[in-house]
Amino acid sequence: MKKLLGLLFIVLIPFGAVASGGSNENLDTVHIDLSDTKSLQRGARTFVNYCLSCHGASYMRYERMAKDLKISDSLLRENLMFAADKPGELMMTTMPAEGAKQWFGVVPPDLSVTARYRRPDWIYTYLRSFYIDESSPTGWDNLVFPNVAMPNVLYRWQGGRIANFSESDGNKHFEGFEQLQPGEMTQEEFDLAIQDLTNFMVYLAEPAKLVRYxxxxxxxxxxxxxxxxxxxxxxxxxxxxx
Ligand code: HEC
Structure with missing residues (x-):
């Protein structure tokens, strides 16, 4: 029986290795679960409503997303296809690149594979780290992406915050956020919404992972x-x- 347990142990080793891998940057940790279809669906809804106006996800087709995330055809057409006519279309942004460059100074990057090179923890922290900065062209800045050209598009959910910094030895130290205007969501609700959105972006970056899981x-x-x-x-x- 001992041998049997030993063999089982060897079979299960890879799990421990995967579970303990992580980042050591100063980022908040996000819980990614690609088997949580409801979470992926909520993330998809946020993505299509709030991100696709500027960013494309041009490696993904609507119908593939609907199939993978178990979204019905009618729900897809009624609630998720603002920027397309046919489910077979790629998830392109409606914003012309020329205009975007003029408005933001940069073209918002395609988000298809962002979760692969930016890592989930970075995306999760980034989307929750906007703060009001009157001196920036958009009125916003971001703690993990200083001088970012993207405004806080989820401002209505999160509300408006400023960031407090202290200075010592010529270095700026972040002291914390201060909420100025309340958002429609509580902090917990907002964190969960961003978790779902990040979960969706991880799926987006590697749809085959769902199958592999x-x-x-x-x-x-x-x-x-x-x-x-x-x-x-x-x-x-x-x-x-x-
Ligand atoms: C009003 C236009 C606009 C909207 C809407 C928008 N973004 Fe952005 N986003 C930008 C711009 C512009 C940049 C480039 C920032 C820069 O390079 O300074 C950017 C950058 C990013 C980046 C960093 C990409 C990288 O690797 O550098 C991520 C991640 C991102 N956006 C996610 C999102 C998500 C998720 C949403 C939806 C909740 C969203 N964006 C909605 C304009 C927008």
Missing amino acids: RIGLWVIIFMVIFTIFAYFLYKEYWRDVR
Whole structure:
């Protein structure tokens, strides 16, 4: 029996390795769960309503997203397709690149694979780190992306905050945010909404992961069952020898 436990342990090692991998930057940690379809659906709704006006996600088609996230055709057409006529279309932004460059000084980048190079924790922290800055062209600045050209588009949800800094040795130290105007959401609700949105952006960056997750689970179940069989087979073979 000890041997059986030992074998099971070896089978399960990769899980521990994945679970303990993380970033050591000064970012808040986000809980990503691609098996939480409801969370992905809420994230998709926020993304289509608040982000697609400036950013594209031009590697993704509406119908693929609907299929992966179990969104019905009617819901897709009525609530999620403001910027397209047909479900087969790519998720392009409606904003012309020329105009965007004029308005923001930069073209808002395509967000298809952002979660891959920026990492989920960064996106989660970034979207929750806007603060009012009268001296910036948009009226906003961001703690993890200083002088960012993007305004706080979720301002109505989060409300308006300023950031307090102290100075010592010529360095600015962040002391904390101060809420000036309340938002429509509480801090917890807002954090959850951004968690869902980040979850969705992780899916967006690698849709095949959803499929791999499902296959992965079956592989593990198979390996556990196989290990048990192998153990009994091993005992059977060696019974007469010893
Ligand atoms: C009004 C236009 C506008 C809207 C709406 C908008 N953004 Fe942006 N966003 C920008 C611009 C412009 C930049 C580029 C900032 C820069 O380079 O200074 C940007 C940058 C970003 C970045 C950083 C990308 C990178 O790797 O540098 C992320 C992430 C992002 N936006 C996410 C979002 C999300 C999520 C939403 C929806 C909640 C959203 N944006 C809505 C204009 C917008």
